[in-house]
Amino acid sequence: MHNVTEDVRHEIRTAVSEAIASSELGVQVGRVQACDVPVELTRDKSYGDFSTTVAMSLAKQLRRPPRQIAESIAETLRSTARKTCYIRRVEVAGAGFINFFLSRAWLEDTIRAVHAAGPAYGTSDAPVGRRVQIEFVSANPTGPMNVVNARAGAVGAALASIMRAAGYDVSTEYYINDAGNQVAVLGESVELRYRQLQGERIEFPEKCYQGAYITDIAREAAAKHGEKLKAMAADERTRFFREFALARMLESQKRSLARFGVDFDVWFSERTLVESGAHREMLGILRERGMVYEKDGATWLRTTDFGDDKDRVLVKSDGEYTYLAGDIAYHRNKLGRGFDLIIDIWGPDHHGHVIPTRAGLQALGYPGECLEVLLLQFLSILSGGERVKMSKRAGEFVTMDDLVDEVGRDAARYFLLMRNIESHLDFDLDLAKSQSQENPVYYVQYAHARICSIFRQAEENGVTIVEPSGADLSRLVEEVELDIARKLAAYPDEIATSAADRAPNRLAKYALDLAGLFHSFYNSCRVISDDAGLTSARLALSGAVGTVLRNCLDILGISAPEKM
RNA sequence: GCGCCUGUAGCUCAGGGGAUAGAGCAACUGCCUUCUAAGCAGUGGGUCGCAGGUUCGAUUCCUGCCAGGCGCGCCA
Numbered sequence: 001m002h003n004v005t006e007d008v009r010h011e012i013r014t015a016v017s018e019a020i021a022s023s024e025l026g027v028q029v030g031r032v033q034a035c036d037v038p039v040e041l042t043r044d045k046s047y048g049d050f051s052t053t054v055a056m057s058l059a060k061q062l063r064r065p066p067r068q069i070a071e072s073i074a075e076t077l078r079s080t081a082r083k084t085c086y087i088r089r090v091e092v093a094g095a096g097f098i099n100f101f102l103s104r105a106w107l108e109d110t111i112r113a114v115h116a117a118g119p120a121y122g123t124s125d126a127p128v129g130r131r132v133q134i135e136f137v138s139a140n141p142t143g144p145m146n147v148v149n150a151r152a153g154a155v156g157a158a159l160a161s162i163m164r165a166a167g168y169d170v171s172t173e174y175y176i177n178d179a180g181n182q183v184a185v186l187g188e189s190v191e192l193r194y195r196q197l198q199g200e201r202i203e204f205p206e207k208c209y210q211g212a213y214i215t216d217i218a219r220e221a222a223a224k225h226g227e228k229l230k231a232m233a234a235d236e237r238t239r240f241f242r243e244f245a246l247a248r249m250l251e252s253q254k255r256s257l258a259r260f261g262v263d264f265d266v267w268f269s270e271r272t273l274v275e276s277g278a279h280r281e282m283l284g285i286l287r288e289r290g291m292v293y294e295k296d297g298a299t300w301l302r303t304t305d306f307g308d309d310k311d312r313v314l315v316k317s318d319g320e321y322t323y324l325a326g327d328i329a330y331h332r333n334k335l336g337r338g339f340d341l342i343i344d345i346w347g348p349d350h351h352g353h354v355i356p357t358r359a360g361l362q363a364l365g366y367p368g369e370c371l372e373v374l375l376l377q378f379l380s381i382l383s384g385g386e387r388v389k390m391s392k393r394a395g396e397f398v399t400m401d402d403l404v405d406e407v408g409r410d411a412a413r414y415f416l417l418m419r420n421i422e423s424h425l426d427f428d429l430d431l432a433k434s435q436s437q438e439n440p441v442y443y444v445q446y447a448h449a450r451i452c453s454i455f456r457q458a459e460e461n462g463v464t465i466v467e468p469s470g471a472d473l474s475r476l477v478e479e480v481e482l483d484i485a486r487k488l489a490a491y492p493d494e495i496a497t498s499a500a501d502r503a504p505n506r507l508a509k510y511a512l513d514l515a516g517l518f519h520s521f522y523n524s525c526r527v528i529s530d531d532a533g534l535t536s537a538r539l540a541l542s543g544a545v546g547t548v549l550r551n552c553l554d555i556l557g558i559s560a561p562e563k564m
Numbered sequence: 565g566c567g568c569c570u571g572u573a574g575c576u577c578a579g580g581g582g583a584u585a586g587a588g589c590a591a592c593u594g595c596c597u598u599c600u601a602a603g604c605a606g607u608g609g610g611u612c613g614c615a616g617g618u619u620c621g622a623u624u625c626c627u628g629c630c631a632g633g634c635g636c637g638c639c640a
Contacts, residue, residue, distance in 0.1 A: 044583085053582065059620055066620060094583040095621065140640075180640055298638050309566075309636095316638040323640050351568045352636055377569060378634075419577070422569055424633065426576070431589090440588070442602050450600060457599045509578060512587080523595090523604040542599095564602065 003125060003492045004110045005041070008086050012050055012100055013037045015087065019076040020054075025069065028062055041490050048091060048099035049106070049486070055096040066096030074098055107485035108473040114488055114544035115468040122491045122551060124167030131169045133334055134160050136345035137257070138175040141249040142186045142209055145256040145400035147427065148347060151379045153262035153400070154416040154557065156345050158504035159374075161555040166499030171265045171339070175330065178246055179270040180323075185209070186249065187242030193218035194229070194241065217248045256400045261409055261557050270326065278329040279321050282364070283314065291363040301328075306359035306368070327353065328360030335366055343502070344373045351375050374502055376421050382428040398429070407432045410558045414441035417508045417556055440512055444549065445561055447515035451546035452562040454527050458539060463528055466536040468543060475537035480521045484545060487514050491548055504556065511552040518545050 013034040020032045032054070042051045055070035062069060070092040077090045077098075089101040114121045136156030139149045160172045177183075189208035193215045196202060208214075221229065221244050229237060257263070273279075283299070286292045291302050297317035301324075304311050314325040321329075334342050346353070354373045362368050381388040381398045388398055403412045406429060415432060418440065419425050432439070458465060476482065491510070498506040527538040553560040 042583095047583070051583095056582075056620065097583065177640075182640060296638080300638095313638045318638080320638085322638065326640090348569065348634055351634085354568090375568070380633095423577080424570065428576085431576090439602085443588095446600080446602050450603085454599050461599090505578080509587085512578095516587085519603055520605090522599080523601095526599070528599050564600075 003122075004106055004113050005489045005492055008050065008102065008106055009039045010034075011086060012039045012052065015077060015080070016052055016054060016073060016098070019073050019080065020058075023072055023076040025058070025062065025072055029058060032058075041486075041493065042099065045483075045486065047093060047097065048089075048101040050100045050102070052098050052100075053096070055092075055098060059096070067092060070096040070098050104474070104482070107482055107489065108476075110485055110489040111473055111540055111544045112469060114547050115540065118547055119551060119554075121547060122495045123165045124492075124496070128167040129169070130340045131171070131338055132163060132341045132343060133171045133173055133337075133339040134163070134343045134345070135173045135175055135334075137262070138177065139253060140177050140180075140182050141246055141253065142182050143211060143249070144213060145253050145260075147379050147381055147398050147400065147403055148376075150260060150400040150403055150412065151416045151425065152345050152347075152376055153257060153260055154413045155374075155376060155421055155504055157262045158413075158417055158507070158556050159343070159345075159502055161557070162495060162504060162507060163499045165495050165555060168499070172263075173266040173268055173334075174264040176250065176267060176269045176271075178250075179274045179326075183242060183246055186214075186245045187238060189214045190218045190221065190245040191238060191241040194222055197222055213252075214245075217245050220248070256404075259404055259409070260400055261413070268330075270330070273326070273330055273333060278333055279325055282329045282332050283325070286314075286360075286363055289363065289365065301356075301360060301363060303356050303359035303363070306355070306362045308355050308359050312356045312359075324353070324356050324360065327357050328364070331357060331361055331371060332364055332366075335361070335370060340370065342371050344371070345376050346373055348375045348377050372502075374421060377424045379416075379425045379427055382426055383430060388429075410445065411439050411441045413557050414439070414444075414508060417504050420503065420505050441558060442564070443519075444511045444515040444553065445559070446564055447518045448546060448549045448553070448560045449562060449564040450522060451518070451542050451549070454542055455539070455546075458528050458535075461528065463535060463539075464532070465539060468540040471536040471540040472533050473537050473540060475534045476541055478521075478525055480517065480524060481538075481541060484514075484517045484521055484541060487517055488544055488548055491551075507552055508556060511549060511556070514545065514549060514552070518542075518549075 016037045016039075017032050017034040020026055020029060037052055037054050038057075039050050039052050042048055055073060056066040058069050059066040074090045074092050077087075086102045086106045087100055088103045091099045091101065093099055117123075134156055137145075137149050137152045139145060145153075156172065160170045164170045185208060189204075192202060192204055192208060196204070197215070197218055204210075221241065225240075225244075229240070232240060283292070286301065291305070292299050292314065293302070294300070298313045299315035300311045301314050302311055312324050313322050314328075315321055331342060351373075354375075357373075358368050358371050361371055383398075407415070411432060415427060416425070455465070476485070494507060494510045498504060521541075525538065527542055528535055550560040
């Protein structure tokens with residue numbers, strides 16, 4: 001009873017498959033496997049509860065009108081002596097849909113299933129058994145977390161939760177880019193600011209990071225290590241500033257992420273990778289496999305063998321590894337840790353790296369499908385109707401912290417999750433601030449708080465709260481009550497689809513729809529009344545909605561308040 | 565020039581091979597002596613960018629075009 005919808009689907013599939021085999025159609029089509037019968041929850045309940053389009057897909061093969069085929073299948077289903085437990089009525093409609101009207105027992109069972117499973121409702125019974133790693137955010141440690149990182153954080157964390165709910169074994173990872181030359185530039189920026197603070201009249205180069213946070217770090221270094229710094233030799237001091245600045249930036253980035261509620265299972269340092277000799281090792285394997293060649297003093301990878309439009313450099317003529325080489329080595333390391341699927345969430349400006357990186361893995365002998373890159377589209381911040389320019393070097397941006405301060409963590413996360421990941425997202429700060437009352441996240445949270453309030457009220461009034469399994473759910477007869485139960489039944493499908501499509505926004509929409517149904521119910525039906533039986537039934541329904549809302553919000557990384 | 569993403573209501577966007585295309589905002593009208601009005605009920609609003617193709621069926625998939633965003637380094 002964990003997943004009633006799946007049970008029903010199975011029942012319908014089997015019945016249809018058997019009906020086709022035993023009807024006159026069976027001779028022509030042969031056996032149609034039950035799993036090949038598409039069974040969907042209907043969009044509109046006038047089409048019944050579930051529907052199949054199998055007749056339409058058989059039309060071509062049988063060279064008969066789909067409606068006729070549907071009638072034939074339906075007729076056989078109706079005359080089947082063996083009474084199935086949920087199916088009550090079978091109708092043919094439209095172009096050849098076979099619609100199934102079920103007994104209300106399936107909705108009552110759904111409500112009971114939600115109560116029985118609680119937080120586990122909607123999660124998959126059968127683990128998919130694939131080890132998945134999702135890497136996201138992985139910002140350069142050269143500036144504060146910005147809103148693009150916030151979007152990646154919200155999406156990555158939600159996707160990880162959704163895929164876990166769908167049965168995947170998921171690990172989340174943050175790649176710390178602590179080995180590149182941008183760290184040297186960061187150190188240099190801080191050191192120059194420090195020297196300026198010491199009264200030296202020196203120019204601050206354009207390539208350095210301009211933000212005020214650089215000066216803050218310089219000031220902090222001076223305050224803590226003032227005397228020691230003065231005594232240092234030049235190269236020693238440069239090294240000091242690089243390490244000091246890096247440590248401070250990482251600390252501040254981790255703090256921002258923690259405030260935003262995004263956590264990672266693994267923080268992976270690029271340095272440890274470099275120091276482990278992973279690059280050299282990778283290159284050795286590629287060389288053995290004949291995948292690299294020398295040209296113009298550089299070492300090239302034959303990415304064109306795997307669909308790239310030109311080969312790529314792995315080792316520059318100055319002997320340094322390229323960014324691509326590092327990425328391939330890193331991904332090889334990930335796969336070496338036993339993951340079957342690597343999901344990276346990147347910005348759209350990195351889309352050109354997808355093919356070369358995958359090509360690198362293929363060149364190493366891995367299947368291309370083991371790397372999936374989700375390109376998260378950009379996010380613009382609108383303030384006063386104007387697009388806020390964001391440039392890290394210029395030090396202009398709205399930070400993740402700003403977002404949390406101004407809009408709040410829950411609202412920020414919901415907003416960032418609301419949209420399809422491949423859609424450009426306009427985040428209007430003024431709107432989010434001024435209209436925070438109408439914010440969709442409050443709508444969902446409010447439904448949850450209302451449900452909690454009902455239960456508090458029931459307790460205060462001394463209403464005996466019957467165990468849901470004991471409530472007489474046949475008392476739920478209002479249309480909106482049954483609509484809610486139907487929506488609860490759709491939840492497991494919603495989790496599965498959101499996971500398969502890598503689409504957290506679907507779940508955000510589901511939560512909004514369920515909350516809407518509940519608000520509607522709340523306004524037209526009184527839960528606590530003199531009718532004890534009805535009260536129990538409605539409490540059971542409300543409690544089930546509360547559970548599912550909580551599950552959704554939890555997955556999305558948003559709090560489910562008991563009071564608002 | 566090549567590549568990726570987008571084009572759906574006045575605005576911001578969902579949806580998606582199927583049966584009358586949805587929500588919020590904005591506008592208007594009602595609903596608080598009863599469990600939270602951060603709520604509900606209702607009204608108006610659409611050639612799903614354009615043109616072909618595949619299909620029993622396309623707004624959805626494919627191709628081309630148009631428009632917008634972004635990217636095309638021995639940078640990271």
